[in-house]
Amino acid sequence: MPISAPDLATVTVAALDNYMRNRPVDQIGTERPLIKMLMGKKKNLMPARQYSVETVRETYGSNFAWSFGETARTFNKRSTAAQAQFPWRVALDGLYLDWDMLFAAGIRVDPDPASKGKLVLEPNEKVILYNILTEHMEALELGFVEKLDVELHRDGTASADAVVGLDALVSRTPAVGTVGGLNAATKTYWRNYFAGAVATGSLRATMEAAWRNCIRNGGAPDFILAGSTFIDAYASVLTLTQNTEAGKPKMIDVATGQGARTGLYFKGVEIIWDPVFSVIDALETPVAASLWEKRCYFINTKHLKYEDDEMAVYNPTPPHNVRATYASLDLRCAMKTNRRNAHAVIVAA
Template sequence: MPISAPDLAYLGKVSLDEYMRNTPVDQIGVEHPLLKKLMAKRKLFLGAKQNVVVNVRKSYDSNFAWAYGETAVSFNKRQTTDQAAFPWRRAVDGFYISHDTLFGNGIKVREGERGQYKLEQSEKIQLVNLLDEQMESFKLGFFEKLDLELHRDGSASSDAVTGLDGLIATAPATGTVGGIDRSTALYWRNNTATAIASGTAGALADAMEAQWRKCIRNGGTPDFILAGSAFIDAYRKTVTITQNAESGSAKRVDVGVGTGADTGLFFKGVPIVWDPNFETLDALDTPLIPWEKRCYFLNTRFMELRDDDMDIVTPVRPHDVLAMYHMINLRLALVLKRSNAHSVLAIA
C-alpha cells in the first residue's frame, strides 16, 4: 500500500521534532564543548525588533570627597549605564527527500488526503530507517555548523551572528561590539595576552596568573577554560609530576594525562577543555593568531546564548517537484554582559 503525501509530511515533521528539540545539550557531547556550555545556560528571548539589548554599568561616577565643618559638598549628574545591543540572527537548514528516492526504498507516495492510504509493516520499517538516517545527519550537520559560527567573529556574512572571536577579541582596543566602540570605551575591552613565550621557563604560567587576576578583578572567577591543542601541549610541558614510589608493588607509568577528550589539566581548579573545532577554524579562516594557540578564560555569568527555540517547519512542496521538504529556523544572539571578566591568551 502507498502512503499519502500529507501523512508522509506529518511523519517527517514528528521525527524531526523528536530529533531536534530535546537533544541539543545531551547529544552534542565533548566534541562541541563551547556549544554544549552555551546551550546548557541558554535563555529564551521574546520577539525583538532587531537586537537583544542588555544594560551594562560603565562607571560609578562617584563624587566621594572628604569634608569638615562648612566645606561645601559638590554634586554631580551621573550616567552610569549604557546599552549594548546584539543583533539576533536566524540560522536555517533544510533538506528534501524525493518521492522517487522513497520509491526506490519500497515506499510509494500518493497525493491523496491523510488517512486515505496506509503503509504495510515492511514499508513502515523502510520509512523509519530512511528517516532515521536523514534526521541524524541533519541534526549533526546543523549543530556542527552552528558551533563553528558561534566561534567566529561574524564577519563572514552580514547575516551571521557575532561569536566568541568577535566578543572576546585578540585585539580588544578596536572595533564595535554590541554597538559600543571599544576604542573609546575602556570598560568594554576584554583582557588579552598574546605572543606568550611558552618556551621560556615560567612565562606561560606567569601570563595565565596575570590574566586570571584581571578577570577576577572584573567580575569573579572564570568558570570555563577553552583551549587549542598547541596551547594545551605547551601548558602540559610546564607541569612537573612527582611520583612517590611504593615499595613492594608494581609500578605503572603513563605519559598521557586525562581520558578521551578530557585533558586532565586544570588551572586554579577549573578544567582546561580541549576544543577540537579550533583546528577546523584555523583551516577555515587562517587567522593571524591561530586558534590552536589560544586559550580562553570565560565567565559564563556574563556571556549567554539567547534564542527563540527551534521552529520545525514542513514547507508545502513546489507544484513541479515531487518531494518531501523539511527545515528548521532558530533565531539567536550571543550576548556579552561584561567584557573585562573574560580573557584570551595565545602562545607565540
C-alpha cells in the same frame, strides 16, 4: 498501499519535531565543549526587534569628597548604565524526501491532496519510511550542531547574517572596533585581556596576569578552553613537587583526563581541549600568529551568554516543478557578554 503527499508531509514534520525535542542540542558529547557549555546555561531568547540587549554599568558616577563644618556639599545626577546590543540571527537547515527515491525504496506517494487520511501504509512500508526518516533526521541533527558550533566560535564576519561569536566577544584586538554597539576604542572597560606570541617559558606568568585581570573585572574564570598547541606548550612547562612518601616510586601522567578533558589544571580549573579549533584553522587559514590551535580562552560563564528560542520545525511548500516533501529546521539565537573585561585570550608562540 501508497501514502498521500499531505500525509507524508505531516509525518515527516511530526517525526522531525519529536526527534529534535527529545534529543536537545545540549546532550551532545564533550567533543564540542564550547556549545555544550553554552547550551547548559542557555536562556530563552525573547521577542525583540533586532537585538538581544544587556545592560552594563559603565561607571559608579561617584561624587565622593571630604567635608567639614559648613563646607558646601555638591551633588550630581548619575548616569551609570549603557546598553550593549547583540543581534540575534536565524540558523537554519532542512531536508527533503525525493518521491522517486521513496518509490525505489518501496513506497509510492500519491500527489492527490484529496487522498489525505484515506491511505494507510502496510507494516513493511512503515518500517521502510521509519528507517529513511531516522537516517535523514540523524544526519540533519549532526550537521546542524556541527555548523552551529563552528559559527559560535567565529567573529560573525563570515556572513552578514552570521551570529557574533567568541572570536569577537573575546577578541585578539580588544581595543579595536565596536562590539555590542559599544566602542572599545573609547570605552576602556569594554576590553578583554589579550596576550599574543607568548613564548613557552612565559606561559605561566602570562596566564597569571590574565587570571588577575579577569578577577579584577568580574571574578575568576570558571571555563578554560584551549587548542592542541597551547595545551602541549603548557604541559611542557609544568613541574611536579612531591614532598610526601618520597621513598615510593611514582607514576606521573600530566594528562589524565578523558575525551576533551585534558587533566591539566590552572588555578583549580581544568583546561578543556577544543577539537573544533583545528577545524576553524582549516576553514579560515589564519596567519601563524593567530592560529586557533595556539589559543587559550579564560571564560567567566556568568558573563558569556547564549540565548535561543528553541528549534522550530515546519513544512515548506515544495516548488511546483519538484516532486518531493520538504522539512525545515530554524533556530533564532544570539551570543553575548555583559563584561568583556571578565574574559581573556592568550596565543602561544
